[in-house]
Amino acid sequence: MTERFNIVAGLDVGTTKVCCVIAKRDGGPAVEVLGTGLAPSLGSKRGMVVNIESTVQSVVEAVREAEQMAGVEVGEVNVGIAGGHIKSMNSKGIVAISSADREITQKDIERCIEQAKAIALPVDREVLHVLPKEFAVDDQRAIRDPRGMVATRLEADVHIVTGAITSAQNLVRSVNRADLKVARLVLEPLASARAVLTPDEMELGVALVDMGGGTTDVAVFHEGSVRHTSVLAVGGDQITRDLAVGLRTPRLAAEQIKQKYALAMASLVDEDGVVEVVDVGGRRARMIDRSYIAEIVQARLEEIITLLKREINESGYADHLAAGVVLTGGCANLEGIAELGEQIFNMPTRIGVPLGVTGLSDSVADPIFATGVGLILYDLPEGGRFHEGSDNDAVIFHKIFSQMKSWMENIF
Ligand SMILES: Nc1ncnc2c1ncn2[C@@H]1O[C@H](COP(=O)(O)OP(=O)(O)OP(=O)(O)O)[C@@H](O)[C@H]1O
Ligand SMILES: [Mg+2]
Incomplete structure (x- = not known):
């Protein structure tokens, strides 16, 4: 492996700040933070890009600062996405296992997830994540990893996150204009969860709340899987x-x-x-x-937390959150917010600071870095079962789109 493949970068285009985190991976679970960059966010509102030029300027500034500190240049970044346009839903896929030995293979699992993904989507939306929750093998339910099992039928329960194509496009375009490729788009609360939650909490049941400047994101986990995600336009x-x-x-x-x-x-x-x-x-x-x-x-906080409580109740998992609530994002710095959260949620509430990185870990030890750090950890296998493939639809769409554009340019 060349050194280039060891460098990963996360770019969090928030409402108040744009932050870039650059890290080095050694092939194992260790992730060493090499550099961080912060710039005021000038072109985003409520989690969405509203001015491309200003966003490009903030991205360039944050990335340059991180590159200088790290002493490396990055060409590709994992980018966080949020905003009121994000919607999530649950879906199911069912496939027959037709091989002679009826053994379930990785291909069958992929086929099953692909089928669960085949939902009727409005033309202006695209799939950002397909997160397997659990599988059923014939009539046996709640299987985590069906690989190698013998069955005639495989079912997958998945959580699907979709976003408005135009919002994703504006974000990708801003990053591209800053001379960077988007390796993948990650829903911000999923990235933050990766940085601040422990595998035990995800297993026991926990609600991750990332309270930023313009949005407050929620991700609910139970038995190690994502059960519910949403993005609220408050912060x-x-x-x-x-x-x-x-x-x-x-x-x-x-x-x-x-x-x-x-x-x-x-x-x-x-x-x-x-x-x-x-x-x-x-x-x-x-x-x-x-x-x-x-x-x-x-x-104001009581109003926001009450809204969050309602959101968690609507997920249907409020009674399954033995690990309670973890608050992160800049607002988690407000002294006393965990106490207020505990009173309103009526659940144990703690503050989440990014964990699990070495190197310049002090420079990211603040809840405002939850998303940025999560973006450099996201595609590590240790991400638990909300780990996915390497590209998502949004990125594939934009790759195809830019390929088509260059063909056109070559033809004419
Ligand atoms: N020490 C602090 N005390 C109180 N509030 C703070 C503190 N530090 C940051 N904040 C608040 O946190 C918010 C910014 O948080 P964060 O950096 O997580 O947001 P963002 O990622 O830019 O925005 P979003 O996620 O909503 O798009 C701001 O409202 C800021 O005032
Ligand atoms: Mg944020």
């Missing part, structure tokens, strides 16, 4: 906006106050804590009680 930017309005201060000041002084619950504030807050005009400063700041944050 930390709403808290910043509430603070800017409530404290009559510029957005930038509100963001700084949030990161420095905000607490998720008013009851956690010391009696006499006050913070200096500048007016919108920037001329006057006032002293504001920290408890008032916390009240504003708490009100």
